[in-house]
Amino acid sequence: MHVLIVGANSDLAVCLAETFARFEKPISLVLASRNIERLSATARDIEVRFNVPCTAMTFDALDMDSHPGFYESVHPKPEWVILCFGYLGDQRKAEQDWGEARAILETNYVGAVRFLEIVAADLEKRRTGGIIAIGSVAGLRGRKSNYHYGAAKAALMVFLSGLRNRLHASGVRVMTVLPGFLATKMTRNMDLPGVLTTRPEQAARLIHLAWKRGKDIVYVPWWWRWILWLIRMIPENRFKAMNL
């Protein structure tokens, strides 16, 4: 199996690469991200530890003109593409600074759409494999603490559901992952509630299991589905006054 992971410098992406390398042999991995210095070390680490071929490539989600050329240069063509890039950004800053707001929207949504359409066209033609994309529980209800990020992820998840609908006919799967709080680089300087926080290696294992079981949408861990159900049950006229 050939797997391409984009946004592969995130902690969750590295853990996913490790999990797939460990459990899905024979496998070959291509990791792609902006910071190639870090990524080449990661690729070698995975090669040595799991005895699987693993290469690193440069990929910039925001440089959308480069996406077709990048996908063209990936050899062999992947059966599975895991999309992990994302940008949490600084909500406060984004409220005043269009540059920040735009970076959040473009990384999490526009860049993802640009790239996934290229991938989808290829997979649809080859009638194989699928896409795993990382959404977020933040995309299920807008909160003042991260609504730019949440809105972009919400748009991405609607896009994925449409894409899943379209690709179903050609036997190509699309899996949407909704992680809750992850203890990763992104959230290191946030004060997260300890019991609700999941370690990325745990999350990767859960995502891999859901993938094996053929799930379309997976909450990581599962109980986030019910937490979010509760949060979505709160009427808007109450919700608007709350500090969640």
Next chain:
Amino acid sequence: MVLMQRISGWGRYPQVKACVSAAETPSCIADRIARWKDCIARGSGKSYGDSALSGRILWMEPLNRILSFDATQGEVVCEAGVSLAKLIDVFLPRGFFLAVTPGTKLITVGGAIASDVHGKNHHRAGCFSSCVNWFDLMLADGRIVRCSREENGDLFRATCGGMGLTGVILKAGIRLQRVVSAWIDQRIVYCRDLDAVLAAFDTYSHVTYSVAWIDCLKTGKALGRAVLMVGEHADSGGLVPPQPRRLSVPFTFPEGVLNPMSIRLFNAGYAWMHRRNEGESRVPIDAFFYPLDGIEQWNRMYGPRGFLQYQFVLPRSEGADGLYAILSAIAAEGMGSFLAVLKLFGPANDHFLSFPMEGYTLALDFGIRPGLFAFLDRLDRLVVRFGGRIYLTKDVRMSPGVFRSGYPGLDRFLEIKAAVDPQNRFRSLQSSRLMEGACMC
């Protein structure tokens, strides 16, 4: 990414506010060094005292990739933040194990080199540096130099044991030893007093691994009651170790849970248990080398004030008299420690600040409390009188004079440091305390 954090060493004393920068790539380290006036690299934060503390910290754990492995030579090349646990997880199932390992595997390769750590096989295999073929060191000016015994030998000898003061170790080539089993054949020998345990070390000097736990609250005839544990790699049993049980100390214990009474009780129980288990048994590598790694955050047992570990070594010729004098002083003061570890070191290496020298080393844990430092100053005087020295990796309170008298290689070390780091940009709270008077004058 730079964060302000309150951090401390493993002893949880002292706690300082520091800017912590995650080192993810060599270029981000270079960038950080250029911007900060001074800093110190920190691995997993398992050194007890203030050697990895400063106002500005390069947190090396994210630099944790294994880069290559040569199975014919047994050489692994890895980044400095790789933990020994990761190396064991990856290579033990392939029949390789660390040639030298300390009592915890939750430390980084960079930290192991900087402290030049030792293990239960020091009398036969030397320090950790003896299995380091080479490493890449980033200097204060951002240059990266390869150091080995042949290439930049002085810098190699200054950096192994140099507490991170010569530069930042980026990656290293480490030699692993071949093993055929994930098990250790262990023998437990109960020793009634100090003479018995010192004699037992000699009796078992041909065995690869040896260490003794010593009951330092015993006085009179039972002074130095000890349990010697020796071990050899087993020749069967398979390479996949059993999953160890993991416990955790979930919160900081209140003051005084560990007091002379509870320690006496623990020691009696521990001695009784081992006396019952005397003889041979086969134990997993984890249980033999890393008994305390099974209890996460055991440092919380010492309460909110934290603790320190006092580890010294006395030359072999003075060993018996010195240990007798020091153990008597500890027992008389009732300042007992429930983890007291005694080991016979083999010959010293030629590194300027490496701790081990041929003789007996004793490590004791003490909760921080009023009167402790004055008491340890008295022990220091005994250590100095017997020609010994104190381990920098455990130290948090030694005086510059005691340090200087224990480390005759200090002047040479400072010369080399001055050559590669003239502005003293790699400094820790410990180096400021111990060396700055010396190197600035």
